[in-house]
Amino acid sequence: MRISLLEQILRKIKIKQRDLINISQKTPKKVNRWMKWLSPGLLIKRWLFISSTGVLLIVLGLAIWSKLTPVNRLLELISQLLESITTRVPSYISGPGAFLLGIFLLLWGQNRTLVSITEAFSGGDQELVDRLLNHRRLNRGPKIVAIGGGTGLSTLLRGLKQYSANITAIVTVADDGGSSGRLREEIGVLPPGDIRNCMTALADEEKLLTELFQYRFQAGDGLIGHSFGNLFLTAMTAITGKDFEKAIAASSKVLAIRGKVLPATLSDVRLWAKLDDSRFIEGESHITDAGGNIVQIGCFPSNPPALPAALQAIKEANYIIIGPGSLYTSVIPNLLVPEIREALKKAKIPRIYVCNIMTQPGETQSYTVSDHIKAINQVCGQKIFDAVLVQRVPPSSPALEHYALEDCYPVFLDKENVKGLGYRIVLANVMDEDSITNKISHHPQRLARVLLRWYGKN
Structure with a gap:
């Protein structure tokens, strides 16, 4: 008797879980997208709230500065307008209507703001929010x-x-063979090979740049056997006044690496x-x-x-x-x-x-x-x-x-x-x-x- 009762409970839990999965699968993509933007840790909601507070304080400051005269007139105008609306349209219609219109304008405005931001990036809105979530996770x-x-x-x-x-x-930085060894002997730079490999390994999915840094010349007088990344680091070292640490930092920015590489x-x-x-x-x-x-x-x-x-x-x-x-x-x-x-x-x-x-x-x-x-x-x-x-x-x-x-x-x-x-x-x-x-x-x-x-x- 107890076993059958337990089986019934487990069956109901499984049905409930299945229903929840089906609901989540039927949820429109836009809704899922908005829910992601509301995820904790993105630092979006708090900045929107702070910005709104700032706008209100600016308005309040200007009102106090002008001895509240514009505010009184504005309140009188709003009062007359509301009184006029409520006499013609019942409050149970005008109230919810105004509330829903406000919600619509707020969401529409925020949506257009996010679209404008994402247009500056490659990929859609979902890619950007996922990128932000991933950025927050990795930084923690x-x-x-x-x-x-x-x-x-x-x-x-x-x-x-x-x-x-x-x-x-x-x-x-003890390598003295291959391309690194040649650059070390001919130019006097510290061997860049292992540094280059680590930078490309930490690159943030910049596939083309990574392939470029790893590209090894197959022909050319003096170039054959050298990798582009080694030559780039060598040139950057010369540009930064023989500062190998600065050269690595500058090259790391080019590759957009996660973390740091140090000799x-x-x-x-x-x-x-x-x-x-x-x-x-x-x-x-x-x-x-x-x-x-x-x-x-x-x-x-x-x-x-x-x-x-x-x-x-x-x-x-x-x-x-x-x-x-x-x-x-x-x-x-x-x-x-x-x-x-x-x-x-x-x-x-x-x-x-x-x-x-x-x-x-x-x-x-x-x-x-x-x-x-x-x-x-x-x-x-x-x-x-x-x-x-x-x-x-x-x-x-x-x-x-x-x-x-x-x-x-x-x-x-x-x-x-x-x-x-x-x-x-x-x-x-x-x-x-x-x-x-x-x-x-x-x-x-x-x-x-x-x-x-x-x-x-x-």
């Missing part, structure tokens, strides 16, 4: 600092920008590494090519000063993410800046390291998760993060075969060693595997979703 997101370089950091940023506009990417230092940093066979290798691009086991890493100059804006971003952050990226050539170079190390140690906020999915020849061959952590600890002297994010499910057999040809293998999670070092382990499926090329990388959206979920729990 946590202040995130992401530290790294290479494709790993840009992949992370591509996912994070869907959750917050308060992102600061702190990027290594870890403005010093001309060059990496060096000692290998287990006693070789001493200089230059980021040469370290990986050397093919040995790295036992120590450093840079020239040995103590480069940090960019003040980067230190301020760490100080104000709500959440710090380190990696993913090549351990010795993308992640650790940022930590070779003493002030950044110290700022990370002092931070009393959630801090997490995103471990690579695969080992990398010449850098982390045969490395486990704890080996990655030990390498960072060796540079920093103590813990700078609280947890490590590790891929849960291994790649497919075709992908493993593909990477085995390059002497790359999944990074093994040695749980006991990681826990013994005092770190929490976050296991999640954040891998993106291309079924055609069998290439593996972190999936931007999955990675960001897992990281934000972990942040919400801490």
